[in-house]
Amino acid sequence: MDNHKRKRKSENWLTAVMLAPTFLWFLFMLILPLVVILVFSFGERAAVGGYAGGFTFEHYANLSSRLKAFQNTMTIAPLGTLLCLLVAYPLAYYLALRVSKKFKLILLVLVIVPFWTSLLVRTYAWIFILGGRGIPTLLEFIGFEDVSLINTQGAVLIGIVYGYLPLMVFPIFVSLEKLDRRLLEASNDLGASPLKTFWQVTLPLSMPGIATGCMLVFILLMGEFLIPAFLGGGKVYFIGNALVDLFLQSRNWPFGAAISVTLVAIMLITVTFYMRMLNSKTGRDESLM
Amino acid sequence: MNKNNNDKPITATKFMKELHRYRKGSISRRHFLGVTGLGTAMAVIGTAMPSLYSNQANAFGDVGDRLIFATWPNYQNQVNLDEYTELTGAHIQVNAFGSNEEMLAKLQAGGTGWDVFVPTNYTISNYVELGLIQELDLSRIPNYDASANNPKFSDPATVNGKVYCVPKNWGTTGFIVNSNKVTSQPKSWKDFFDATMGKASGHTILHDYQLTTIGAALCALGYSFNSIDAKELGEAEALLIKSKPHLFAITSDYQPGMRSEDAWLSICWNGDGTQLKNDMPEMQYVIASDGGEIWSDFYAIPTDAPHLDAAYAFINFMQDPYVQARDAAVHGYAPTDARAIALQPDSLANDPILHPALELMNGLEFGAAQTMTDPIRAEVMARFKSA
Numbered sequence: 001m002d003n004h005k006r007k008r009k010s011e012n013w014l015t016a017v018m019l020a021p022t023f024l025w026f027l028f029m030l031i032l033p034l035v036v037i038l039v040f041s042f043g044e045r046a047a048v049g050g051y052a053g054g055f056t057f058e059h060y061a062n063l064s065s066r067l068k069a070f071q072n073t074m075t076i077a078p079l080g081t082l083l084c085l086l087v088a089y090p091l092a093y094y095l096a097l098r099v100s101k102k103f104k105l106i107l108l109v110l111v112i113v114p115f116w117t118s119l120l121v122r123t124y125a126w127i128f129i130l131g132g133r134g135i136p137t138l139l140e141f142i143g144f145e146d147v148s149l150i151n152t153q154g155a156v157l158i159g160i161v162y163g164y165l166p167l168m169v170f171p172i173f174v175s176l177e178k179l180d181r182r183l184l185e186a187s188n189d190l191g192a193s194p195l196k197t198f199w200q201v202t203l204p205l206s207m208p209g210i211a212t213g214c215m216l217v218f219i220l221l222m223g224e225f226l227i228p229a230f231l232g233g234g235k236v237y238f239i240g241n242a243l244v245d246l247f248l249q250s251r252n253w254p255f256g257a258a259i260s261v262t263l264v265a266i267m268l269i270t271v272t273f274y275m276r277m278l279n280s281k282t283g284r285d286e287s288l289m
Numbered sequence: 290m291n292k293n294n295n296d297k298p299i300t301a302t303k304f305m306k307e308l309h310r311y312r313k314g315s316i317s318r319r320h321f322l323g324v325t326g327l328g329t330a331m332a333v334i335g336t337a338m339p340s341l342y343s344n345q346a347n348a349f350g351d352v353g354d355r356l357i358f359a360t361w362p363n364y365q366n367q368v369n370l371d372e373y374t375e376l377t378g379a380h381i382q383v384n385a386f387g388s389n390e391e392m393l394a395k396l397q398a399g400g401t402g403w404d405v406f407v408p409t410n411y412t413i414s415n416y417v418e419l420g421l422i423q424e425l426d427l428s429r430i431p432n433y434d435a436s437a438n439n440p441k442f443s444d445p446a447t448v449n450g451k452v453y454c455v456p457k458n459w460g461t462t463g464f465i466v467n468s469n470k471v472t473s474q475p476k477s478w479k480d481f482f483d484a485t486m487g488k489a490s491g492h493t494i495l496h497d498y499q500l501t502t503i504g505a506a507l508c509a510l511g512y513s514f515n516s517i518d519a520k521e522l523g524e525a526e527a528l529l530i531k532s533k534p535h536l537f538a539i540t541s542d543y544q545p546g547m548r549s550e551d552a553w554l555s556i557c558w559n560g561d562g563t564q565l566k567n568d569m570p571e572m573q574y575v576i577a578s579d580g581g582e583i584w585s586d587f588y589a590i591p592t593d594a595p596h597l598d599a600a601y602a603f604i605n606f607m608q609d610p611y612v613q614a615r616d617a618a619v620h621g622y623a624p625t626d627a628r629a630i631a632l633q634p635d636s637l638a639n640d641p642i643l644h645p646a647l648e649l650m651n652g653l654e655f656g657a658a659q660t661m662t663d664p665i666r667a668e669v670m671a672r673f674k675s676a
Binding site: 045047048049050065066068069127128131132133134148150151229233234235237241242245246247248249250251252 | 388390391393394395397398415418419491497499533536537538539540545546549550551662664667668670671672674675676
């Protein structure tokens with residue numbers, strides 16, 4: 001009895017030791033910074049910029065001055081996620097179900113290759129592709145004059161689809177890859193058209209991949225600032241850009257902190273709803289996380 | 290991308306011409322060595338054979354193996370940086386920034402690790418007040434010659450009688466116009482905004498920088514470039530927001546847009562004006578008749594610079610007139626140092642963009658310290674961008 005107890009105690013102790021690094025990591029790298037941000041958000045901007053103590057709600061009251069940035073983020077992030085999905089799904093489908101084993105690996109590597117260079121460099125390259133000497137010049141040859149691409153919402157969306165595509169392709173690819181082909185055959189045997197098979201078998205079974213991909217892309221897009229800054233020319237302004245400006249240009253840390261806290265709150269609410277909706281649709285057993 | 294005149298070998302005819310000019314006594318020996326590249330050649334030979342170069346080499350001593358240099362994009366000649374590393378053994382890590390506010394933000398947050406950085410005139414008193422930069426020991430910068438510098442440009446380095454930095458270059462902030470696309474010949478900021486909201490709609494770039502963008506709008510309205518008056522700033526904000534739908538972009542990286550002819554007008558620093566005009570003759574740099582900025586940049590050392598010896602050695606090296614002239618040949622901004630200007634080829638030393646006629650500059654203002662920290666200006670810029 002005594003021995004047993006002691007063993008249990010040492011096991012608890014071992015568990016604590018094993019979890020300690022993770023715990024400390026989360027404490028110092030996640031919880032504490034969030035607490036600092038929360039505290040800052042109620043403070044005052046120091047005379048020359050930065051943070052001065054105090055307790056005020058003025059920054060939260062002033063949130064409406066960044067309404068446009070919230071609106072842009074809240075419309076372009078979901079739209080970008082949807083476009084990413086529409087482009088990624090056929091690609092993932094092709095990779096998982098249509099390509100021969102021989103080429104599959106090569107094609108998968110090709111999807112990852114862009115990740116080997118910084119997103120900053122690749123996005124900068126798009127400035128020239130979408131700029132006046134790029135695609136618009138080609139369009140002129142086939143009769144479309146005066147097309148302006150760069151520094152529009154469209155350019156930002158192109159950049160988003162380009163930059164985030166692999167994050168969407170891989171989860172969908174994985175869920176399609178492990179799909180039981182016999183189900184497709186059964187559906188066919190039972191007289192379903194290929195389209196119906198897709199809608200009723202393939203698509204529902206790939207939902208976990210779609211959901212994970214959408215979540216990854218959406219969450220990252222909510223904080224995006226680089227693509228709108230480069231391809232939106234400072235005219236397509238996200239919350240991420242507002243934060244960069246507040247911390248690095250006008251040095252209004254408390255207001256920046258208040259916007260960060262608001263953004264985190266919006267994300268928490270959105271993601272909670274999203275998870276609820278998915279869980280009620282797919283049922284507990286196929287819940288994602 | 291950049292033209293580096295000093296790195297191109299001189300032609301035989303040009304060499305003989307310079308030799309004759311030198312013989313006649315119409316140019317100095319230093320100028321002769323500078324333009325022909327012989328000075329550089331000797332310096333390079335000297336580096337390869339340290340005994341020939343002992344004076345300079347000794348002057349550097351052991352400065353450690355690293356220097357972190359925070360500066361602006363397209364603002365130094367890589368050849369100079371490489372030569373410094375060769376002479377001292379200290380490797381340079383360059384961090385480039387797009388605005389003084391961003392540099393201040395980094396220094397305020399602390400832990401930058403910078404040894405030398407390049408602030409603009411109007412920021413220096415703020416840095417001193419905040420204790421972010423240190424007083425310089427000029428005896429460690431013998432290459433700096435205060436008397437060769439125009440006090441108009443070097444004065445902001447002295448705060449409360451103490452010298453905190455030494456000058457680098459000076460220039461003006463005006464605008465660049467593609468004269469093939471915009472034929473109305475805008476001369477003032479008022480013309481600039483009229484064209485933006487008129488025939489050039491969709492083709493104008495404003496800087497992502499409060500000082501110049503708000504300053505341009507203020508000048509167009511007939512106010513001071515430096516105003517921090519709430520009412521005047523309110524009008525400037527209204528003008529900026531009204532022009533926003535007509536803009537091509539809000540960015541300080543305006544060369545790509547101008548080069549691709551997506552943009553026809555942009556707020557512009559004169560060195561970039563030279564770089565653009567060199568490649569596209571239709572580009573015209575304009576000092577606006579209703580005002581604008583005149584500025585000078587400096588080398589300064591942050592209070593907590595980790596490699597102080599390397600920092601002093603670097604600043605001293607960069608103050609050498611040859612080194613300055615070689616720098617200017619790449620970035621196109623005018624040195625503040627008369628000794629360096631004397632070494633510049635005539636095409637640069639007499640360039641109307643780099644050394645504009647004095648009467649053109651009458652309406653220009655140096656940036657004022659309070660524009661950097663003024664909360665209203667900061668918020669006007671932020672609201673304009675998020676509008």
